[in-house]
Amino acid sequence: MSRAPAAHRSNRLECRHVALRTSTLTSPSPSAPAQPSAEVAQRMRLKGIGLMCIALACFACLDTLGKWLGTSMNPMQVVWTRYTAALVFVLIIFNPLRDPKVLVTKRPWLQAVRSALLFLSTALNFFALQYLQLDQTVSIMFANPFIVAIISGPLLGEWIGPRRWMAVVVGFIGVLVVTQPWSGNMHWAMGLTLLGTTCYAVYNILTRMLAGHDSAGTTSIYSVAFGAIVATALVPGYWTTPDSWSVVAAMVAIGALGAFGHWVLIIAHGYAPAGILAPFIYGQIIWMIGLGWAVFGQVPAVNTLVGAGIVIASGLYLLFRERTIRGG
Template identity: 30%
Template sequence: MAAAIKLASDRGVSAIELVFARNLFSLPVVATWLTLAPGWRAVRTRRPLAHLSRAGLGLGSMTLNFIALAMLPLADATTIGFSAPLFATILSALVLREKVGRHRWLAVAIGLAGVAVAMRPGGASLPAAGLAIALAGALGTGAVNITLRQIGRTEGVAATVFWFTVISLAVSGLGLPFFAGSHDWQLWALLVLIGVSGGCVQICNTASLRLAPVAVVVPFDYLQLLWAMLFGWVLWATVPGPATLAGGGLIVASGLYTVWRERQLHRSHLPATPTEL
């Protein structure tokens, strides 16, 4: 999805139109999933205001992330976006009162150090505005993860995904008359790809955050770096610099350490097996 967004933005598509396409073409994916799996009754909600605030937060962070992809190389934008799970872990302790031990705080500190390295303070060729927008988008994404966790206590995955898509589509559509342009079939294909892939990942991400703690789920986002490097090399002939690789390595290390630590804690709460007795 990120690669398609960058390709489309390189051809002049505005962030508002990208956001609209993301929601428009993801709606058939969501509708098909609703029809085949939970059913349309699952979109009923008793908390419409919660979905409205979640949609506003998600729409804002999505727009910022799309702008960052247009301004930065794919691998760099992805690396800075990795600070989202770090922010989510911090917010999970502050907002949800989830227990975050010293090991996880250490992982957060290492990850934030990696983000600082990747942003190349003091001397980089990357635009400062793009870096700031990417970081703001990551903070917004982390806040969205926390909001999903809160809504998931009373609302199902179907309702959360459906209402976000519908509300975001309606709001972004208001700006379409001012930002839309004419496109050839290749550009339309990119816009469809953005929406379809976005709909699929939204369903999976929302479901995973209802089934496991935030700090356990979000480190798997780090696999995006491998794909970002590959797409950046194939499509734009760009290779990440030493700062991006070093910063990304620190962030990935912090995420893997978090996953390992959670597994150790989980094992310590399981009944002993015969070989452990």
């Protein structure tokens, strides 16, 4: 999946990781308190927010190119393009020949499951984009924080209270407003997007669990290596030779945007907790509406805008409650 929206809440492991990283920059001696100064912490948060916005712009452009390429080739070929090109770019950036340790993971099974979930999320998203508008898919994908809130209990032991449960319920009402299953006109591809969003929510949880174990380079490589291998095995049955250089350029760009976007997303969470970055996820709908109109001439329906507004408001309340409880 090409989004990004990371999980709403940062776990204790993530907080310790940020504290340790910043303390090395600000502590003059081993006896000094392991806490960053307010000025340094603020700068780090601003860097994280800036990187988050860059990552979301990359993902919006990636989805737009994926939808455009889907008009001339099978979505599985688009998935193969996204992962193969991304793997090449990631290997160039981190160069395991120069640093073989980047291929060593402390949690191999966790990396494997996480990579498989990302592949499923990406594939489902590209198939859905054949039939849905960009603003529809991103509005449904905004359900990601609510799914994360639900599954954080059994996976991380972070259980939510009644007020946050109410926010989750209201958020899913917003998703229903977008999909309108009662109208009889709900497109089946919306189900693919919702399933892909669920995969991506679990992927976000596993990313948080890996933050204190593997480096950004290691996680970036494993994120795309699994998908590249699986897609390469499947794509021969769906292959269509590109008929223009613009198609080739778009295929290369998808890989570059995916690799760079996910790398920047990982780095952003090293500078700022997920709770600080979470509100900026919703800015992606502006990108999607603008690109949908500019590239495909698509104007969002009223129910999509209303549903997206409900989802965003509920998500922001969920974030507010989380920060209030944690004193952030």
